[in-house]
Amino acid sequence: MVAQDAHAHAAPQGFIRKYIFSLDHKVIGIQYILLALTAVFVGMFLSLLMRIHMIWPTAVLPLVGEIKPETYLSLLTMHGTIMVFFVLTTAPQGGFGNYFLPIQIGAPDMAFPVLNMLSFWTTFVAFVVMLAAFFVTGGAPLHGWTGYAPLSALQSAGPGEQLGADLWITSIAIFCIASLMGALNFITTTLDLRAKGMTMMRMPLTVWAWFITAILGLLAFGVLLSAGILLLLDRNLGTSFYVPLVVVNGQVMGHKGGSPLLWQHLFWFFGHPEVYIAILPGMGVASQLLSTFARKPIFGYKAMVYAIMAIGILGFVVWGHHMFMSGMSPYSAFAFSIMTMAIGVPSAIKTFNWLGTIYKSRVRFHTPMLYAIGFVSLFVSGGLSGPFLAQPVLDIPLHDTAFVVAHFHLIMGVAAIFGMFAATYYWFPKMFGRMMNERWGRIHFVLTLIGTYSIFMPMHYLGMAAQPRRYSQFTEVAYLSNLMPLNRFITYAAFITIGAQFIFVINLFWSMFKGPKASDNPWEATTLEWTTATPPPHDNFGGHTPVVYHGPYEYGVPGAPKDYVMQTDPAGVAAH
Amino acid sequence: MGLVLLAIIWLITFFSTYFFAAKTWWLPHGAAKAASFIDHQFALTYILMGIVFVAAQGALGWLVWKYRDGASNGPVDYSHGNTTMELMWTTLTAVLFIGLNLMGSHVWASERFAPAAAGAVPVEVTGMQFAWYFRYPGADAKYGRTDPKLMDPSAGNEAALGLDTADAAGKDDVITGTMYIPVNREVDLTLRAVDVIHSFFVPSFRFKQDAVPGLAIHMHFTPTEIGDYEIACAELCGLGHYKMHGMVHVVSQEDFDKWLAAREAEKQ
């Protein structure tokens, strides 16, 4: 921990060094959050267009024009890709992790501030390249966010598979590089820059989640990067990693001997850990907030830490559950399926512990807490469809249907978004020195919770009734026309839910300038970010380094003067 | 706010469970041998997960209301957890999840580990942007040679698969755009794709398998009811994915024989 002094750097002066090319992890964190906020609105807008096309296939929209089946697939691909990479990977880790991990462990900055800046700007470039795919001839690719070869590897396989697809995969490759830089930084910072007394087992669960997420990122993004480079070679230099001899439209392609399944293995070797990269930070935030607002220590801190680790490790050996129907050996399906069920166990432990935390507590219903509770509810709902999909026999009817869309939206999409909302409402006072509006926060919460359930719960029914995913219209297959009423309901729910998000944005920006001033510790929380000024000074703790005496969740401590004991409070806490 | 939360969480739980339990939307009617096994396993999983769902959401709603700040519940329980309980629920979930999994595995094994029985009806299914082709090997029970260079979907079914007319084994191959199979006989499928990945999905048969370029995937199933069933492509294959639709006609053995003979006759 001697290293700390070496990383202190003077506060920059000019606007550009201060706000654009800043080395300060707090500024970089906000930059990441703003990037993700932009991305989530783009992604949401695309999903609305998709939902509109599904129920009014011939509608001509202002600005957008007519949505053709191939346009639908481009929207689908860009929606999925933008949401997964530029929202779910960007805000929880790069955004909130960047801002609060150093402060929560008592460090003055990230271990490598320049690398941190580079990793943000590389992500930004990746985003610009991704959006550019919309504007080139042929438009954005139509191969879905999973980009299965040969569809993604052949220029003639469909519109959007020319330059658009090259930009898509290039953007992902750039994103991988950015994430690798970020991951290294997070890991080093956590291991080396902890303040005196901040042992690993005293780290807040948010820090544990960011730390394990970074390890997952380090191991997963390298694989995706290599897979992406091979795909670029197949597309442009005539190699055959993923493409066997194929005939497109009567035209024999020049490839020979490649394996479409190779792409799927590499992609999902990244892809499954990726869903945990998206959700672990949300779990960390939920744990942190449930304990803080329930005024009670987290139930089973150690079990929570081991559960995060178990999820991280098992997350790397379950990727085949995406491939039960792919033509992969049916024997390996057994192994993947058992492993997948096994990963359900630590997930269940976390849920039990969250409930155990609320039991015999005193819940304060501030907006961040509402979102943490919503997170638990969504995590349960999304998690319980997992044991269906993890059984190869049940995957036969359910794979690639709307049931899967329901599953991953609830657990990875909406639950993770709830984690981000919780984090925003919780840390906003520390970041901007003002409080967000509670009443509008509650209205936003109620509309969003009911809205997202109304969108995604019915998709289970559609999937059971065999509605395949990635269908732009339900006019060509007779049995699908019976499902139209439900599809209409979902689109209406999407309108309302998306509309409700404007409440959030207005609240966010209005409160930034007009909200009531926040005190240094408005939630009476115990972790280190609440011991420093609001907003924190450039070096986080104004020249002194905190010393830590306790674990992060000392609430309701008997005999203590207040109902909580700060991590930096030298006064003793009864042994436990 | 505690009461509002309780109400919302319970209402969501109620409506979700209601539509599952009322089977307003459900798996389509099963018309193949595997359906009853799969549906049974589905129902079992669904009941167990349903119980956990209602219990967990119910508890969540109840706990946040019961232990709201300001209610007269006495002091907060200053506890960092309970290892015995932790071990108990870890074991319980492990047994539940893994047990459930093992119960379903014999169905998977019987479908996928063993080859089709002798005497099964051979049919080759080929996926191509954006149509399905079905090939019957004819009296010699051998599929004729196909050649990618001969493929021309605009020149009819045989040309679409690039059937090599010089190959004797191919002389009696019948290629159609609709599938006919006899009821209650096992079908010995060979799945292929010529351009990109497609997926042969017949919901009523509880059958789904990707067709992958470069692979010939062998599968088998037994239709048990005469009728017409829809095929929907289940793997994104390009702009026409949503209309890559086909029909399976399950008919009696006589009708099947008659149909096949008529197709053979057309070829002469």
Ligand code: HEM
């Ligand atoms: C307003 C909320 C949202 C709506 C209405 C929505 C709607 C949809 C729809 C209609 C599809 C296409 C399903 C199909 O045809 O197969 C889809 C796909 C997808 N969505 Fe969302 N979505 C929303 C939010 C999100 C979020 C927050 C995420 C972040 C994880 C997300 C990630 C994805 C992914 C990964 C796909 C798959 C894309 C693909 O198949 O390649 N969505 N969404």
Ligand SMILES: [Cu+2]
């Ligand atoms: Cu997975």
Ligand SMILES: [Cu+2]
């Ligand atoms: Cu398709």
